[in-house]
Amino acid sequence: NAGVTQTPKFRVLKTGQSMTLLCAQDMNHEYMYWYRQDPGMGLRLIHYSVGEGTTAKGEVPDGYNVSRLKKQNFLLGLESAAPSQTSVYFCASSYSQSPYEQYFGPGTRLTVT
Amino acid sequence: AQSVAQPEDQVNVAEGNPLTVKCTYSVSGNPYLFWYVQYPNRGLQFLLKYITGDNLVKGSYGFEAEFNKSQTSFHLKKPSALVSDSALYFCAVRVAMDTGRRALTFGSGTRLQVQP
Numbered sequence A: 001n002a003g004v005t006q007t008p009k010f011r012v013l014k015t016g017q018s019m020t021l022l023c024a025q026d027m028n029h030e031y032m033y034w035y036r037q038d039p040g041m042g043l044r045l046i047h048y049s050v051g052e053g054t055t056a057k058g059e060v061p062d063g064y065n066v067s068r069l070k071k072q073n074f075l076l077g078l079e080s081a082a083p084s085q086t087s088v089y090f091c092a093s094s095y096s097q098s099p100y101e102q103y104f105g106p107g108t109r110l111t112v113t
Numbered sequence B: 001a002q003s004v005a006q007p008e009d010q011v012n013v014a015e016g017n018p019l020t021v022k023c024t025y026s027v028s029g030n031p032y033l034f035w036y037v038q039y040p041n042r043g044l045q046f047l048l049k050y051i052t053g054d055n056l057v058k059g060s061y062g063f064e065a066e067f068n069k070s071q072t073s074f075h076l077k078k079p080s081a082l083v084s085d086s087a088l089y090f091c092a093v094r095v096a097m098d099t100g101r102r103a104l105t106f107g108s109g110t111r112l113q114v115q116p
Helices: none
Strands: A003-008 A010-011 A017-023 A031-037 A042-050 A054-056 A064-066 A072-078 A087-094 A109-113 B003-005 B012-015 B018-021 B024-026 B035-039 B046-051 B056-057 B066-068 B073-076 B085-097 B101-104 B110-115
Touching: A003 A010, A003 A072, A003 B101, A017 A031, A017 A087, A017 A109, A031 A072, A042 A064, A042 A072, A072 A087, A072 B024, B003 B101, B012 B018, B018 B110, B024 B073, B035 B066, B035 B073, B046 B066, B073 B085
Parallel strands: A010 A109, B012 B110
Antiparallel strands: A003 A017, A017 A072, A031 A042, A031 A087, A042 A054, A064 A072, A087 A109, B003 B024, B018 B073, B035 B046, B035 B085, B056 B066, B066 B073, B085 B101, B085 B110
16 A cells, blocks of 8 residues: 655745645545644644545645545646745545544645745 | 643653653643654654543553653653664643644653763
8 A cells, every 4th residue: 555645745936926735545535634843843733635526725834735536536726836835745644443543644845935 | 731741852861870851731621641752763652541530551672651640741761771772752741622623732851862
């Protein structure tokens, strides 16, 4: 099993550009999450999904959109990137019975200039 | 406000010595507490959890954590540190969100450096 994979691993955007980050999991997990990690701030939840076709806002949802059209995929979109969105983005997934034991992907390092 | 705090940015310990990484929390109701570890250029990995029961919880790689309700703490411990334990450690607590659902909130992380 590949576990949780993220595409791409690195990306540089100019302010105002858009992009989509892809997360895929092969563990048949019901729940999926997007976090951002910034120095000295730990991880902050952006959006999450408790099932196919459902999404919800986390702590810091502004400037991001998500979609979960298939159970195994969770997409994070930036419509108009800003320098404040420079961060490392992590996707995670979990079973509904144990939502706090999460499996994380390797991360995507995004720089917005 | 519900939160979790890790007061030390970095902990240095010699290999073979015991280690402690500190975590304190503030939540309403019974706390659900967790430790995760992040190795360089990797995602986080679950180490252990406290939901209920014994205050001493054992987890992966020989780590354990002690829940102390009166001190609102959940410190991570290991009797004998290894160089390979060097990593970034995150404490997390379950919090209630505005949506009514619950989610994890993470501390800022503590870097553990084990010297040979």
